Amino acid sequence: MTLVDKEIILEPDRPIIDPHHHLWDWRGRVPHTPASRYSYDNVLHCTPRYLAEELLADVNSGHDIRATVHLECGSMYRRLGPTEMAPIGETEFVNGVAAMGASGVYGDRQLCAGIVGYADLSVGDRAAALLEAHITASASRFRGIRQSAAYDVDPEVIQQSPPRRSGLYCDARFRAGFRRLAPLNLTFDAWLLEPQLPDLIDLARAFPETKICLDHAGTPLGVASYGGRRGERFPIWRASIETLAKCPNVYVKLGGLGMPYSAFPSFMAQPRASSVQLAEEWRPYIEVCIEAFSPARAMFESNFPVDVLSCSYATLWNAFKRLAEPYTDTEKYELFFSTAAHFYRIQIDS
Template identity: 50%
Template sequence: MPAKPPHPHLPVREDWLALHQEEILEPALPIIDPHHHLWERPGNRYLFDEFRHDAADRHDIRATVFVTCRAMFRADGPEAMQPLGETEFVNGIAAQSASGLYGTLRACQGIVGHADLTLGDAVAPVLEAQLRIAGGRFRAIRNNTAWHPDPDIQTNPIRPPPGLLREARFRAGVARLSGYGLSLDIWAYHTQLPEVIDLARAFPDQPMVLDHVGGPIGIGRFAARRAEVFAEWRQAIRDLARLPNVTVKLGGLAMELGGFGFHQAATPPTSAMLAEAWRPYIETCIESFGADRAMFESNFPVDKGMCGYAVLWNAFKRLAAGATITEKRALFSGTAARVYRLPPPC
């Protein structure tokens, strides 16, 4: 089978996205977007101006959390310290946004950065350096852990080794996070959720965040097995939700990985179409974790290959239509503010 390209994400087609526009639902609802990226890649630029353009699209986006994507890693110096370049870069964007010159949005108010946890105890100087240069914004660590034996199932430019979540060296690094007040973001596919459960049980006092609803796969060998995958994924989500140190991010379903295929249509999806397709996954997560341990996320620009930012948040608002005001505040901003220690929206 052919290997995935260096950047295995759907291409963003602005002209295609422009074919469908919607009125904003609940425009006064405050939102903290707890998961987006910024990068400069060949033929793929998504920096502050591009994100600001999306976030200014009439939803009330108050603040965001940047999640590591190997953006601006240092080209020189010790390999363990090269991720500091990304934090320096993002902290500069956060300072730019915090100036108020670009409106009320506070982009990158929290930073989820990278430090190689397989360094074990030796990761401590990296964590200390990250905290030192982040201007008080460093909140969590994420490593590249999403893995499947099928080479066509790949969502990261650099393929991680298998079984990383169970590896002793990785876990020795995880053990150092709590001493620095850092949480752990985990991106794993549904086939890896037993490993996530085992890790969360091994570190009951370590806050962990499961990204992208736990990555139910809907492509490749799983494309014709959606009901089977859903049942397996749902049981693992319910088991994981019993562990109080774990929170879940509600999003990432517009990646090609999910197999929903909206990007193949002549026109982009409406928020109603997205909500209908994603409802079983989002509702399962909210029912299992509760609103105070779940948060909607954009995962932009990765998910932008399948839908626009305004439409995405409209879909989330449709999915939360039956929630109470208190639950909506948690899902759209409160949980993110608590988990990533951000000021709550006024």
């Protein structure tokens, strides 16, 4: 599969903070046999390595990316020591990349200016020590936790190892750890699937003092038992998004729609989809999210390198700029820059 889809850059001077990307090196873990079309393993086949060099190539591909935020992905965990502390290794690793960016050797891009790590909040009160260890390891760049709850009763929808259980965000043990976030001024990134959105609504209402960001527009589904049913489920997804947006502590990331789970026609298309096609496919979901949350609580995200199966980094941001055309300059500034800067406490000139 070729990954070449070069487009002329739209609005190249518009400042951007990319609030959601990953870094990894899975070259020793890539499956030997090709994955099914809608399997996440296809990402690993295309991009088994995505480190500072690859990230720099993307952020320097034409758009004015001023800073980025790294989201946990199980990368570079500590091999030795207590299992609970293993994820601190990812923060240590990402902080090293952030230091490379801060040196100025690679230009003005502030790579990984914010770091969102992983801790199993289900350990309850013991989570405090894990959070403090992340903060110590990050040289003041640590911003919060993401603990994914993505699950469906149909095992073909999402395959995880080890398997996740249903109802994580409603679990009393998880919430005992979750309540440790706000006192440390830490945020929470939530990734779950569209049918699970009521769980996040309940969590947000129970902890109004904790800032939460819904990742990937709530991940609408179009695979396995949801195949061909995206239109049928759109009103259900929209109602959940509108209810969630009534919680003033919740924000939303506009992206992640290039992943396998939504199964848009652009996914793994040949020839590669243009930014025009991407914008048209994603528009109904993006517009609902912006209308519900307002630009002050919505931010475009790359979700790279995961979304590489649908387009290049440059084409992705072109699609977002097409989607933002109806909005005012002030609203565009929020969607591309200031909402992310506010949520993740990133101080950088625009």
